[in-house]
Amino acid sequence: MAGDVLEATWTAARRATGQGMARRNVGDRIFRLVTAAFALGLLAIVASIVLVLGYESSDAVRTFGLGFLSGSAWDPVAREFGALPFIYGTLVSSLLALAQAVPLSIGTALFLSELAPARVRAPVSFLIELLATIPSVVYGLWGIFVLVPWMRSYLGPALQATLGWTPFFSGPNYGVGMLTSSMILAVMIVPYVTSVATEVFQAVPPQQREAALALGATRWEMIRTAVLPYGQTGVIGAVMLGLGRAIGETMAVTMVIGNRADMSLSFFAPGSTMASVIANEFSEATYDLYVQVLVEIGLVLFVVTVVVNMLARLLVWRVAAPAAGAR
């Protein structure tokens, strides 16, 4: 008797849950489909960016081929287009920026991860993050009215006086130019490099540090023997991340680089980057081929930044990922 009741309850419960399961599965399936649709939406956007860039530049690619990347003429009147001056400008300004930003960032990251007391660390890293939130156009504004005059009247002449004999600091100093834009870029990428480098250093296992200290190392010796070697790959990743930022940066650079499609060894010389030439000429390129050529520069820019960013991620992950958990 009692067994029958139990049995009946059991069956009823099972039936009920079974129905519940079915309904639940439908709900789950719908939910999964909806979120998957959004995810596919993101995929579609990325795919369509590639398609748009590829399709809208196909004529230019066909006309100029690979020579486009090595051609140095940029003459819209004669319909001669070569991207080399912009690739050169992008490379030089970005590398110059790295040369300034990387030592500063690593120093700051070491300070934050190894030396600063917790009380100082939080506000300082907040301020550095704040540097990353300043819009590009505000950097540009500051560049035009503060940095450029300063470069023209003080830093430029001083560099000419001391290093003017090298090809890099010869020639007229306009105030605007490669060096000025690289300085702005350096300020802009410092927060990215610093924060990733700090993370990388923090990921160094404490045992490493403790071992060094136990052997009687000073803080600096500990950093040199335990932290830096361990973090090397990650720091390179951080630098690459900064490079990716610098390459794609547009407004601040456009405002202080001088906008000239030319290649010069002098860091004082005005130049142009892939991003700045698009910003300057895209809305006014008067014939199809001209537009196509600018889109092709956009495509090159896209490919370069994607490759640089992916490399950066790989490098950072190899170091920081195991410590940072399941990312």
Place this chain on the structure above:
Amino acid sequence: MSYATRRRRDVIARSLTLACTGAVLLPLVLIIGYLIAKGVTSVNLDFFTQLPKPVGETGGGMANAVVGTVVLILLACALGLPVGIGTGVFLAEYGHTRLAPLVRFCADVLNGVPSIVIGIYAYTLIVLPTKTFSAYAGGMALGVIMLPIVARTTEEMLRLVPSSLREAALALGVPSWRTTLRIVIRTARGGIITGVMLAVARVAGETAPLLFTAFGNQFWHHGLSGPISSLPVQIYTYAISPFDDWHRQAWAGALVLLTLIALTSLSVRLLTRGRFKTVR
């Protein structure tokens, strides 16, 4: 090497890192100092209520640009939030599926795409077919830039929700999709909002993708399917102009823009400090 030398090197190295930190913070002080010094006197009622004056005449304000920036951000959110959060949920909940790594990869790719390239994309896809520069095109460009930031922070925040919460809900017989919606997302709400705010702070200052999408407007925008003014573009136009009065207003505009962004990031800080910390 004597201990004294080693000691000295240590001191030098420590001071160097300190000097680096100082050098990194110096530009921040300089930029904010200049913004306040040059901008603060021009941030007045006119700035928020008046339209720009014709070239060369003094006075006027950026009311249309302030409103325009708000409109563009709202439009960006309309695209960026559902797709971004949806993608984030997908990545967190169905991270084991074959689609997930590809989506994650694409989000990272998108995050690295220079904003000017997104501008070309929105111009080709929206401005050319609709035959007009529009707030929609600008909002779409900004929305695409927001997407990966929102998606990845959502994913990370959802992963931070303790699995015990999820298991408890499932054990009570709550379907897994409702668990995700009612329990997991709700718990991670603070974190998701943080991600959204960060994304908003990032796109609020974007100029390059707006140059040939939202374009500009010296009057109020007239519906969303026409050009619209925005603070960053207005600052750019004024900054490269030769007119002193426009320079004055560019500084004011930059100060206002930076204040808006700083307030957004600051509220993120407060949010993460308050409710959200319990989640962690």
Place this chain on the structure above:
Amino acid sequence: MRTLIRGGLATLLLVLTFGGSAAAQLQLNGAGATFPYPMYSKWFNVYTQVDPQVRFNYQSIGSGGGIKQITEETVDFGASDGPMTDEQMRAAPGPIMHFPTVMGAVVLTYNAEGVSKGLKLSPEAIAGIFLGKITKWNDAAIAADNPGANLPARDIIVVHRSDGSGTSYIFTDYLSKVSRDWNNKVGKGTSVSWPVGLGGKGNEGVTGLIKQTPFSLGYVELIYAQQNELPFADVKNASGRFVAPSLESVTAAAASVADSMPDDFRVSITNAPSPDAYPISGMTWLLVYQKQKDAAKGKALVGFLQWMMRDGQQQAAALHYAQLPPQVIAKEGAALKKVTGPDGAPLAK
């Protein structure tokens, strides 16, 4: 309470969607030349009182941009100081008409300590400077025309436009006429491959750069130099006289072509033969589709053009632009009758 909040939200949404311009019925968008931008922004501002129903939004992105965007039909009207070439006209989806609005002078403006207003420049000197053959302020080619002037032994920093520009078109059109070397090496166009110099975006950007850069020299529309109190040069014209850019000297240049104005108004007035003419004078045009797709917008556009030819012209002098000669206005009025709505009926009253 709840309805109040809802009402408030709805109003906010409306304001955000339509801005504060709910009063205006129509907004027309235009883009192009920076050369006449001070004039246009004044006109479009005044015109909000003439016809409160219409707003003309004009963005000065450069003449190249004006031509490009009108061709793509992304704007309702374009503006350029260089006439569209035949090839560009063919690329457009329909016939485009050029309507002259005002005339102005492209001046050589400079920022060189010790060199005062009224530096005298010959066409040879100008071409030499922009070809990079004359690099110093005290070069013999400049000194010869400026006896007694205190010319510094400094490098000339040349500033030109970085964007597609009608001002560049007028300037290079002039240089191509006066210098064979320039014609062979560079040619004329809205954007050319500059042998030397820094690039600035728009007349605004070039003026800004010159103002910021000591010992620089560049070319801008007259008003940009005047509003910024920069000195500008007298240029030797076709009849060998040094003429300062002014309303009168631009008008004199236009007078020489007024009677021979072609029907499509695409004409160059650089290096005009008249002895009083300033040689680097230019005309600037609005670019309008002959067949308007939107009757309301077309009507508004024609209305504005008619106002511009009558009342608008009176305001030109205050901003140092020269009025169009009466013959040109008369001819333009006739041309305006050809602008039609989508049904093919003329829009002009």
